[in-house]
Every structure is written in structure tokens, then in C-alpha cells.
Amino acid sequence: MELEAIQSFRPLYAMLASAIGVLLIGLSWEKPNLREFWTILAAVIKFGLVVSMIPFVLAGGVYECSLFTVVPGLDIAFRVDALGMVFAIIASLLWIVTSFYSIGYMRACNEKNQTRYFMCFAITMTATIGVAFSANMFTLFLCYEAITLATFPLVGHKMTAVARRGARIYMVYLLGTSLAFQLFAIFLTYNAAGTLDFAQGGILTGTGSTALLTIIFILFMAGITKAGMMPFHNWLPAAMVAPTPVSALLHAVAVVKAGVFTVLRVVFHIFGPGLLDSLGISFFAAYFICFTIVMASVIALTKDNLKARLAYSTVSQLAYIVLGAVMLSPSSMLAAIIHIANHAFSKITLFFCAGHIYAVTHKTKISELGGIGKKMPWTMVAFFIASLSMIGVPPVAGFVTKWYLAVGTVEAENPIILIVILVSTMLNAAYFLPISYKAFFGKESPEDAGSQQGSGHHKVRELPMMTIPLVFTAIVSVFIGIYPDFFISLAQEVLRP
Amino acid sequence: MKLSRKVKTIFFIILGLIVIADYFAPRGYPIFPWDTIPAFWGAFAFVGCLLLIGISKFLGYKLKVMKKEDFYD
Amino acid sequence: MTEWAHPGVIMLVGTILIPFLKGGVKKSYMLLIPLVALAATYYSTPGTTVWVYDYMGLKLVFGRIDALSIGFSYAFCIMTFIGGVYSLHLDDDRQHIAGLLYAGSSLGAVFAGDLLTLFLFWEIMAFSSAYLIFAGKFKNSTKAGTRYLLVHIAGGLFLLAGILMYYAESHSLAFNGFTPDGPGGATAFYLILIGFLLNAAVPPLSAWLSDAYPEGSITGSVFLATFTTKTAIYVLIRGFSGAEILIVLGIIMTLYGILYTIIENDCRRLLSYHIISQVGYMVAAVGIGTEFAINGSAAHAFTNIFFKGLLFMGAGAVIYVTGTRKLTELGGIYKKMPKTVVLFMVGAFAISGFPLFSGFVSKAMIIGAAHYEHMAWTTMLLSLTAVGTFLSVGLKLAYHLFFRPNEHNELAMHKAKEPPTNMLVAMAMAAVICILFGVYPKALFSMLPFPTDYNPYTMDHVTASLLMLGFTALAFYIVLGKLNPHKTLSIDTDWFYRKTGGMFIYFINSPLLKIGDLIAGVVFTAVPNGLIYFMRNPLGAFKIGADTFSLAISGSDRRVKLRSRIKREKAIYPGDNIKHWPIGSTVVWVAVFLLACLLIYFV
């Protein structure tokens, strides 16, 4: 069936909402309240614009917006299809939530350079929506790199030696691999296909030898480092030096999802499942990704720093998405798409909780969390729910993914991958649940108990500005676990032959 | 455990009575050869009981199933 | 859909209000919930399928109502009520909630008409029950709880994998009897079976039970003893009745549990092994698979719920008042808590199968079923277990817990007293049911899936039972000295994951991550930095390198000179750039270039 396409500047407006936001934020740097009002306003408008495009996309339509041609073959063009919609709606919705949370966090922690922070955040969101709505690989690559650039100041926000080191690693990995491999792959793709426009069923079919196409695929996989595949995953833990809202939205949602989204684009719209299948490379890739899934979980198990553990969990969860995509069975591809949403809501909750704990108690280590559940019940309950999603316990969102992914492995008749998925579930449980039980059953350290009774100066209490967002995302996690139909129907729209 | 002679006597009398009762009890649905042997289950229980204790002690001491309480610490 | 209220959902939803209530209202509310669920069970119509929902294009059936599910529902609701009474003194909302969630999810599993719904409740069961273990707050509670949870998640994954295989082939989630040649083949069959068997605590998948239940909270253990294994029996009856492997497994279970009980020192751990042992009866009965055997299995599950609950309540009461659970530290306290002892002994008699107690009826049904099927070994071995059961609970445990002269722990002796009234009331209720089922088996039979007119009280059966009990007592008396408890713990199959788990983490932490860091350090720090250093002045760096090399290979006479030269070179490195690469070298290069060009062009 041909997709119905209409020309519209709406995707561009969705991007511009935050781009203009950047200017307004920058101009009102002296007035924090106004500045943050702009952030929220931009986020809401952006979300509204994205939402306004849902009905048409759900009905099988496509918005197209061709801006201009850089040089022949390189067009800046946008296109809103179901796959992009999945990503855009999550990113823009969570931006609103994160904005509130950021305000709470940044104020609670007395961070410096807050204007730069909010500006970079808005730029990143512009680029993220750009990635979601890109109509061709060039535009996508452009936005992809823009994300890298705009997040660099966010990662190094604290400007300490540690932060700089983290930011440098971040940059080296993301930039290095995308320049070395992804760009190479784009060159080769253009040379083979003569175009970079995404198309249903791929553009590379019948254009080159198996060896060439295999090389292109490998280069893409190695180059899209934002997806956090091993061995190029180290940037993600390194990026944990960023303030937590950054980790939450960017390193659990926007940036990494831009990575896996690019992988999905490559798999669905550059190669096309049919071609990949005939190349016979997908299972090799799948095993490789399985290694990431297991290894990342195992490493997570050994981390005592809460954010580091979450980061490795992200690595592992992202691998689910990529795994689903490359397994090429109908259910697994569906799982890959909906896991973008499922993981986003749950992981952001986890990071929100970690940030909230940090903002209130200045604790970063899991071993120090004893008894925190009593002081921050909402937070830790939300954390627990989100961990259940990570583990894949019904009825929380993660289960839906796990179900489809596992059905996909059976469809693909690959028990080994099924075992990997199940083993990783075990590992997820093994590293997430201890956090919850530590929080609820662990003993408070004596000095904490002391300070509790003390002057009341250090009184630990939950801040509404941060609690409400994380409770909201936790509820959404459960909600989309119980009613997954929306994202499933979008995903089916993507996979429609 | 020291039981008084009286208790012991009563106990053995009861045992004897049961054995006798069993001897007279009609076998409702005999299938196996031993179903009809009087007081078979008494002997069975006595032997079985000692056997179980023996095996479990063997497991505990010879096969080292029993460990010190701080084994896992 | 309104014509039926799901007892499980009543409990799950009912928990919401608990945190908001206080005092007496809360207490009565908590007791009301299981009663409402019981009423809902009562008003269920057998043979209907209700509460069907569509989820991800799958059909979820929450209410498959038939005699089997209703029977289990009755038992579960009543036990929840008793457990509620038992924990009434406790002021811990979260434990109450967890208990009700656990019971509710078990009921959910019981009424689940499809595999996915079953899995859903299966997981809630695992998590809520784990909470009850965490809440034990004993030294090892959290660790044991974590192990418990992980094992259950693993079991859930086996189940999930099996469900997936089944689903992928049949595109149906129907939860009926499984066969090895059904959808998904033997793989699905065995995966689902393993998932179920893990919850039924079949060795070697049983270690979680004896590991975790003794660590559970005093009130929580009552729930724990009730739901997980019995739900497993329920699903085994649904899915695997007649699977012959279960007979073997069941027999192994019974004996395995019994052997451990004899050498066990922790009273609740001892009782835990009894759960394994007793569930073995049920598993074996499911394996026999005749209607009578299934009835026996269900009946034993129901009686077991109450007498095992009663035993755990009794043991819990002892621990509650004395603070210890080691047999080596107990004994002699019967004088201080006679009511508890009496009630406990009711449970002990019931489990041992004394005539007029519930265990007698249900055990007779299972052994009888084997008997009718001409299974000689099964009959004998199950009877042997019955002997062992009386030996370890009715005699050994009761003796060491209550009667043995206590010279070891004055403190426990001193602390011992009757537990709070609500505990006693709960125990009494369970005891009443134990006796009721024993005296009036029809009450029990009315809950069974198949109609039966079985009469356990035949003369020969009664005498045979009494003979067994009597001679067991005799043997016990003879070898009493050998049965003294020791301060030991018995390792079980959990040894494998407890010991290897730690080693695994160590392995990851120490060699693996270290090597990873090393590689990352070399690639991302050493190499670039070295390169940058070298490129400051490649010629100078090369010189230093060459000198260092010649230092390594030259004789001692040149060393001093070389050392000082290297030192000098290092001191001025990278030096003044303008002086490097003198013009001369460029001219040489130019000449070389020209020559090379000419050579290449002409040759």
C-alpha cells in the first residue's frame, strides 16, 4: 500500500519550537523563572505539535517537508512516519517531564551555568526531533552529530576534572566512531544506492555485492555508537558525570534512543529486512548483541554507583532493541520499536529516582541507600516499579517488549537467543532488586540516623518538583504495560509491508 | 527421655491391641501380597523408621551435608 | 462481566485501602477482605468462563471457574483469613499488603484461564512473597529473600519460555493439559513443567524453599507455607495430570524432604522440608493422574494448607516469644505455653495422618490411589514417608521443641509464654479445620474436583495407620539418643548458586573488568598520550628511543655516557621547534624526491 504523503512544515515547526526556545532561554538568562518558563513552554508546544501529527500518521499517512538541497544528493528533508513518531512522541513528552524535574534538580543542587544547561538541553531536543523526523541518512547524520555536540556541554556541565574526563570520553567515542564508521558507511551507501533517502523496504537492494553490503552493515553497526553496543559502550557510563536530568532524558532516552532509532532506520529503511535476511548477517549480529546484553548486565551487577549501574542497564536494554531489529522476525521487530517507548519511560523513572536521591541526600552509592525507602517512599516505590519493567515483570511495560522479543526468537527458531533474553532477565533482577530491598530493608548508616534526629537541617524529604515527574513516568510505565496498544499500532504501521 | 514403667506398659498394651485388631481387620481391597499379612505395617514402620534415620545420618555425616552454621558466611 | 467478582482481584484491590485505615477499623477491614473473597467464591458458578480481556491481541481469561478452581479458592480464602487473624497483632501495613497481594495473586493464578494471565499472577506471587521473606528481618533474611526471588524469576522464565514456544506454534494461550507432542513439542512441555515444578519445590529445584521460608517473617511464613507450592500443585493438576515422570519426582520429593527433616536443627527449616515432602505426595498423585488420585492430590493440598499453616503458626509462636528457632536452644517450654503445644500437636497429628485428623484422609487417598493402580513401589515409598513424617514432626520436632528438658537456653525458657490471643485464635481455627476434615471428610470431599464417595475409615486402614504410628513411636523411643539436634546447617542444592554466585561476581570484578580497564587504558590513554608526546618532536623522541635501546644492549662502559645523554635529551624535550628539521634535511628530501620521480618515470 502506498503511503499517503502530504507536504507540511509541521515537522519543521516541531523542531523550531525548541530552537526558538533556545534563543528565548538565552536571552532571559538573568531571570531564572522566565528562563524556565520558556523551557516549559517550548516543551509543551513541541509536544503539542508532535501530538497533532499522530492521527494522520496512525492512519498510515506521512508528512513530508523538504527544506533544501545542500549539494545534489544531500538534501535536508524531514518526513514524519510511524517510526519517527514513536521516537518523537516519547522524546517530546519526556522533555516536558524532565523540564520540571530539571528545574527542581538544578535548583536543589545549586548548579552553576543553568542557562547554558537549559539552552543545550533545548538544542539537543531540537536535534533529537530532527533525528526522529529525518527523511534521509544525511539529515539524520547531521542531527545525530548535532546531538553529540549539544550534549557535550551537558555532560561536562560540572566542569571538574572528572566531568571533563567523562565528557572527553563521551566525545571520543561518539564522534570518533560516527566519523570513522558511520560516515564511511554513508559514503558507501550513497555510492551504491545513489541516494540516501529512507524508503520502505530499503534502498540498497540489488546494488552491490554481498561482501560490500555486509561491510556497509558492519560499519553502520559500529558507527552508531549512540546505541551503546559493545565494545563501543564506554561513553555511556562515562557520561554519567552529567547532572542527573541529563542522564535521565539524554542517556536514557534522547541520545541513546537516537542511536537505536538510527539502527532501526538503517535496518528498516536503508537495508530493509528482506535484504538483510538474504545477506545472512543478521544472526551473526544478533549473537554479537547477545554478548552485549549479557556482559552489560554482568558488569552492572558489580557496580555500586547507582547511576553506573543504571548506565550499564541501559546498555543492556538498548541491545534488546537492536537485537529485536536484527533478528528480523515480525514480533521481534515489533518488540524493538515498542521497546523504545517502554524502556524510555521506565529508565527515565529510574534515573529520576537516582537524581532525586542525590539531590536530597547527596548519596550516589547503592550501599549507602539503606533505609532510604522509608524517607522517600514515593521515589523508591516508583523505582521499584520501574525496575520491574526493566526485569520484564507483567504488567509493567518491559514485559510487553520481553514477550514480543521472546516470541520473535521462537519465530526465528533461535533458542539460544531466547535463553540469552531469559538469562538477562535474571541478571536484571539480580542487579535491580537488591537496590529496592536495600532501600526498604537495609539499615540506615549511623551518621544518617544521627543527622535525622539532629537539627532538622539535613531533614530528608521528597521535593514535589522532582517527585511528581518520577511518579508520573512510573505510572505511564505501568499504563503502557497494561494498554500497549498505542505503540503497538504505531509499530505495526512501521512494519506494514 | 525417661518414661515411667506405667506409661511404657500402657504403650505396649496399646500396640499389642492394635496388632490384634489388625489381625482381625477385614482386608477391603487387597492387591499386593503384603496387604494381607497381619501387622505388616507395624514392622514396616519400625524398619523404615530406623532405615530413614540411618540414611539421614549417613547423609549428614558421611556425605558432609551437615556443615557448621557459619558455612555460608 | 459483572456477574462475578474475582476473589483474587478482591484481595489485590482490597489492599489499596489498608494504608489509609487505622486501629480497629483496619483490623476488621483486613479480616473482611478474605471473607468477601470467600463469599465471591461461594457465589461463583462452576463451568463458566468470565472476565475475558483482549491484550496485545491475545485473549486473557481471568475467570475460569470450575470445581477445581473453586476448591482451591475456598482453601486459599479461608487460610488467608486465618493468616490474617494470626498477624492481627502486627502493625506493619506493608506486610499485610504483601500477604494479601500474595494470596490474591495465588487466587489469580488459580482462576487464570490462559497461560499469560497465569504468568502475570505467577510473577506477582513471586514478588509479594519475597517481600514476606525480606520482612523476616533475621540475619539472613534479605539475602535469602533475594535468592528466593531470583530463583523464582528464573522459574518464571522457564515458564515464560515454555509459554512462548507453545504460543508460537499454536497461537493460542490455552491453559489445558500439556503433552510432549502438543504445540511447542517436548521443549515447551518440559519448560512449562520445570516452571511449575520449581514452584512445587521438586528437588533439585527445591532449595529455595528450605533456604527462604525459615527466614520469612513469623506471620509471613504462614502465607508462604500455603500458597506457592499449592498453587503449583493446582497448575500441575491442570496441565500435567498423568505425566508419569511426576510419580518418580513426587516420591523423590517425599523422601528427600524427610531425610533432611531428620538432621535439621532449625524448626522452621524442618517444617519447610516437610512442605517439600508433603507436596511430594501431591505431585506423585498428579502423576498417577486418575480421578481418584487427582482428588487425593487436591484433598491433600487442602488439608496440607491448614495443618502446615498450623504448624508454621505454632513454630512461629514459639519463635515470637522466645526469639530463637534452633532446636538446640529450645525444649521444655510446654509448661509455659500449653495451649500452643496442644494446638501444635493437632497439626502434628494431622500431618502424621492420625485417624480423625485431616491428614489421615488425604494421605489415605493418595496412597490408596497408588494402591489401586497397582503401583507397589509408589505405595511402599509413600508409606515410608508417612512413617518419616510422624517421626520427624509428631515426635522429633514436638519433643525437641516443647518437651525435651531444657538445660541449654535459660533465656528462651525464661521468655517463653503464650503468644498473643489472635495467634492462638488463628491456630485454633486451623486446628478445628484439621479435625473437621478428619472427622467429617465429606466437608473436604465437597471441595474436590471430582465427586467421590471414598471412605477412609475402614477397619484395616485404621489399624494399618495405627500400627505404623505406633511402631514408629517405638523406634523413635529406642533411638532417641541418636536424634539430638546439632548446631549445624544442612547444605542443599542452593550450595551451587550460593557458592558459585560469589565466585562469579569475583571473577567478573577481578580479572574481567580489570583486563577491560587495562585495555581501555592502553587504547584511550596510553596510546594517544604516547602519540602526542612523540609528535611533539618526532626526531627528538626517536633519538631518545634509540638511545634507550642502545643503553639496553650496550656494554657497561658506554652506559654512563648514554644515561647522561638520555637525561639531557629528556630534559630539553620537546625543545625548540625551529631548530628541528634543518633546511639540509629538506634539501636531501627534495633531492630524493627528484631522483625518485625521475627513476619512476623512466623505469
Place this chain on the structure above:
Amino acid sequence: MSFGPTTFISAAGSTPVLVIVIPLLAAMLAPIVSRIHRSVGWYLATTATFIAFLLSLSLLYTVIDGGTVSYRMGSWAPPMGIEYVVSYFNGFVLAVIAFISFIITLYGKKSVEQEIPEQKIPFFYSAYLLFIAGIMGIVITGDIFNLYVFVEITALSGYALIAMGKDRKALMASYNYLILGTIGATFLVLGIGYLYIATGTLNMNDLMQRLPEIYDSTTVITAFAFIMVGLCLKLALFPLHIWLPNVYTYSPSIVSALMAATSTKVMAFVLLRIMFTVFTPEFVLEVVPVTKILIVMSCVAIIMGSLIALGQTNIKRMLAYSSIGQIGYITLGAAIATETAMTGSLIHILNHALMKGMLFMVVGAVVYKTGIVNIKDMEGLGKRMPWTMAAFTIGAMSMIGFPFTVGFISKWYLATGAIGAGMWYLVPVLLVSSIMTAFYFWRVVESVYFKGRSARIDTLKSPHHSDEAPFGMVVTTLFLAGLCIYFGLWASGPVEVAKNAAAFLLGS
């Protein structure tokens, strides 16, 4: 192959010669009029370069509209007389150079006033304009000996300009350059002499028509070898680059900028011109395997330039080594010799002029305000000079080849050209050099923005109200930075021209 229909368009008139004559005249006037006031020299230079820029633009448009323009010096018909030829190819380069020269001149007022002793300023502008006239002459001339003359004019004025650097090392740098430049020029003139001997003509067009018959003659091949080596030395192809880093490091800021943006690019242009329009593609591709050698040399230059830049602590020197790498890009595209790759090569002449000129302007501004050339001392400069450092960041991104900057466009054409020519193995070279570029540029960006102020910056007392560089400097720098992005996004125009030029060079 011929230059195609040579047209005489009245509108073009004597524009080709005016492009050179105006800077030349201005160069002569500069020492005289500067006596009136020291800033007059600057006004003169700006006006002259601006007019030259306008003229070159009009020439370019003429060429785009009507094809190659030819101007005969003194109306002597070639091959007897000297001919100035403006085709797509050199029209494009001419416009680029005129434009960059104008912008840099516009930028340089304050910088020159600060760095050049006042009494030398008149001579400075004289040499400066002479240098510009020289490079424009190189581009526009159609006579090979005339080309040599302009090369020498450029070089000689260049030596003088470099020597005016504040640091005494500038003299040494100038001296090195003098020697090596002379050697290069000598080789060039030797080659030209051989060609003259072999063919009896110095007009490029003529040479092109006469040479193919005698391609196998030893004289021609030797001549070619001499010219190649001479030019490689002039354009600082690794390892013949040794003069360059010192020149860029120690000459006055504005001279560094000008030379970085123009001189090596012009030499690369000459290389292309001689390879493809004096000799023919057949010659360089088939008769002698020069392109193959050049590919290897370019790759070595690209990698080594970037590698050595990694180790530099002086920012100007870092940029200089970066230039050595970038020259490799230009020669690489030429050596691949397909239309796409050649387009990349030519567009990189524009792009690199923009980027590197701008980066040196940034450094000039920093030097003007703080005197800092050491990367370590630049820490925390981002807050002090936000606009300048923003321009630097854009330049850095462009050098790395971010997809919305000009650097990406060059890389795109070079890489797709290489793949299209079946030389996909060259792409990793480009990409690895990009990564190394990222490495050494990002190091600066990071320390500028993400470190506290260096001790050096703290000790500086700002004499002015603002810490930012003067308005003129900032605006011109930002203008180039803007162009770096503009031509990165709307590259069709220049690419179209470059593509035509490439097609022209390859004779298709």
C-alpha cells in the same frame, strides 16, 4: 584539447589585468600615502582588495555566463605575448582568493597596528599588497614563465612579511623559507626552461597542444619532474613542509592568516593547472604514474600532518600542521582525478581557505587581546572572548567535518569520489585524519570552555572595557564562520562552479 571557444566579451574588457594591476598600484602607493597617516595604508589595502574582489566576481560571472575569458597583455597575440586566461577553474580560485584577501585585510587593521612597528607599517602594506597581487597573478596568468615570475613576487614579498613578525624567530623562519622557497622556485624555473627548450613556447595553451607529441621525450619528463618537486616544496607537501610551520607560527597574525588561506592553496592550484592544463590528464594518468605517487604522498601528508598537530602546544603551530594535512586533501582529490574527487579538491580550496583563514584570524584576535599562543594558556577563554571562541568552535567543527559545515562538503566529495573511482581504501585515511583533527581541535575547545581561567589569563589586566577583541576583528571572523556554515548547508552554488571547473580540468 583546447580551452574551447575563447571569447572576448566587451563587458569583461580589461578586467583580468585590472585584478592584478590594482593591488600592484596600491602596493606602490602604500609607502607614499601611508606617510599621511598610519591608517591610510590600511584603507588603501582594503579598497584595493575590495575592488579586486569585485572584479574577480564579475570575472567569475562572466565566465559562468559566457565561458573562458582571455586577455592579451599589450595586445600581443599568444604565444608571443603574455596571455591572461580566466576559465571556470581559475576564475573560481581567483574569486576565492580575492574574497579571503579582502576579508583578512578588513580584519587586520588593529592587529597590524599592534604587531608591526609603526615605522614599518607603510612597507608592510606595500609588501602585503604585492603578495596579494602576486598570488592573483599566479592564478590568472596563462603564461608559464609569467607564472614563475608571479611565484617569485609572492615569495619575495612573503619573506619580507614573515620577517616582520614580532618574535626574533620570525627572522629564522623567514630565512628558512627563503632558502627553501628559492630551491622550489629554481626547480620550477628549471622545469619551465626544459619545457621551453622542448617546445619553444611558454604559453600554457600552446604548451598543451604541442606537448602530447613529445610526451615520451626525456626532456619533457624531466621538466615535469622538476616542476612537480618544486611545486611540492612550495605547497609544503609532507615531508617537504619544514618551512611552513615556522612561517605560520612566527609571522604576524594577519600574514599567517593570509598565507594559510591563500599561498599554499594557490600552489596547489598551480599543481593542478600544470598537471591538467599544461600537461593533460592522459599524461599524468598514463604516461607517467604521477597520480599514483601523488595519492600515496597525499595520504602520508594527511596522516602525518594530523599526527604532528596532535603533539603541538602552540596553537599557531598546531594550525600550521593541520594545514599540512589539509593540503593533502587537495592533492589527493587531484590525484584521484575523477570529476567528483576533483570537485572535492577544488571545493576544498575554498573551504579550507575559509576555515583556516578564519581560525588564524581567531588566533590573531586572541594574540591581539592577550598575547597567548600556548594552548594551555587558553583555558577559560570561552567566557572572556565568547564570540571569538564561538568562531573558533565553528572552525574546529568544520575542520573535523561536521555535516553542517563546509568541511563536510569537501569530505563528502573526496570520499564519494574515491569510492566512485574504486579507491575505497582512501576513505579510512580521510576519516582517520578527521578523528585526529577532532582530537587536537576538541582538546582546545574543551580547555577553552570547560576549564577555569588559566593563570596566564588571570594575570592579564584588560586595558579596555571589554575582554572581547575589537569589533572589526570579531565581525570579520564571525562572517567567515557564518560562511563556513552557510556553504556547508547551501553548498550547491560553489559546488556547481567547482564541478564545472573539475570537468574542465579533466577535459570532459
